[in-house]
Amino acid sequence: MKKLLAFLLLLSSAYGYSCSIVFSSFCEFSQNYGTVVRCVMIDSVQHGRRFQVLDVIKGTESRDTITIWNGTDFDCNGPVSQSAEYMGQIGDTLLAALTPVDSVSQPWQVIGDYVRTYNFGFTPELRFANDTLYGRISGGSFVPQELQVWKMAYNSFMQYWNAHSQTCNTLTGVSDISGDALIVYPNPVARQLNLSYPLQNTPFTLHSLTGSLIKTDFVSGSSINLSDVPAGVYFLKLQTQPSAKYFRVVKQ
Numbered sequence: 001m002k003k004l005l006a007f008l009l010l011l012s013s014a015y016g017y018s019c020s021i022v023f024s025s026f027c028e029f030s031q032n033y034g035t036v037v038r039c040v041m042i043d044s045v046q047h048g049r050r051f052q053v054l055d056v057i058k059g060t061e062s063r064d065t066i067t068i069w070n071g072t073d074f075d076c077n078g079p080v081s082q083s084a085e086y087m088g089q090i091g092d093t094l095l096a097a098l099t100p101v102d103s104v105s106q107p108w109q110v111i112g113d114y115v116r117t118y119n120f121g122f123t124p125e126l127r128f129a130n131d132t133l134y135g136r137i138s139g140g141s142f143v144p145q146e147l148q149v150w151k152m153a154y155n156s157f158m159q160y161w162n163a164h165s166q167t168c169n170t171l172t173g174v175s176d177i178s179g180d181a182l183i184v185y186p187n188p189v190a191r192q193l194n195l196s197y198p199l200q201n202t203p204f205t206l207h208s209l210t211g212s213l214i215k216t217d218f219v220s221g222s223s224i225n226l227s228d229v230p231a232g233v234y235f236l237k238l239q240t241q242p243s244a245k246y247f248r249v250v251k252q
Helices: 002-019 026-030 154-163
Strands: 035-045 048-058 065-070 093-100 114-116 125-129 132-138 149-153 192-208 213-225 232-238 245-251
Touching: 026 093, 026 132, 035 065, 048 093, 065 093, 132 154, 149 154, 149 192, 213 232
Parallel strands: 065 114
Antiparallel strands: 035 048, 035 093, 048 065, 093 114, 093 125, 125 132, 132 149, 192 213, 192 232, 232 245
């Protein structure tokens, strides 16, 4: 009986680990992988995707094009977490931490290529749009929301990456984050508009679409109280340094 209980406990622990949704940011994930590239998806192949390598920002990769194959899903992961097709569409540009194929677990995999073998909740790649990175850049499940970064100009990211020996796992807090990484959420907002990192004694103004001044104050912290603002669409200006930041905010 004791052996049976021990076995069931071990099985439960293993299953719970593999099925737990503990989110890991790109910065946390990439520090454990030797190759990180900026790449664009150029082709779809059976069981994988082909990418053109634009830059190698960590490790070595001399090929102009690489293939990332589907990995082997397990337990509750389903077909999403380890399928290369879920990395995006042809033409999408990514910043990707790569897992080399050292031994094949599926007949289509090729040693020397790469494989997508990530647990659900991990962030192995970030998306580009207009020279800006999007995704869970830093800050995982146990990091306060105000210290998480979900948007950052690529140039600012690279400056930080190079200054910290090709890692970004310490990218938290206002002293580490470029102003380009500032985001506001939720949007639409009902009461509290949160900032992606705290500000200190920073002036802000809220204008209507017609230009009327609705509210002006200072923010010291990581949120702005909009409970006294009528429902509508507004422009928020935060007088950060070295330049102001502007946001279109929908108040419910």
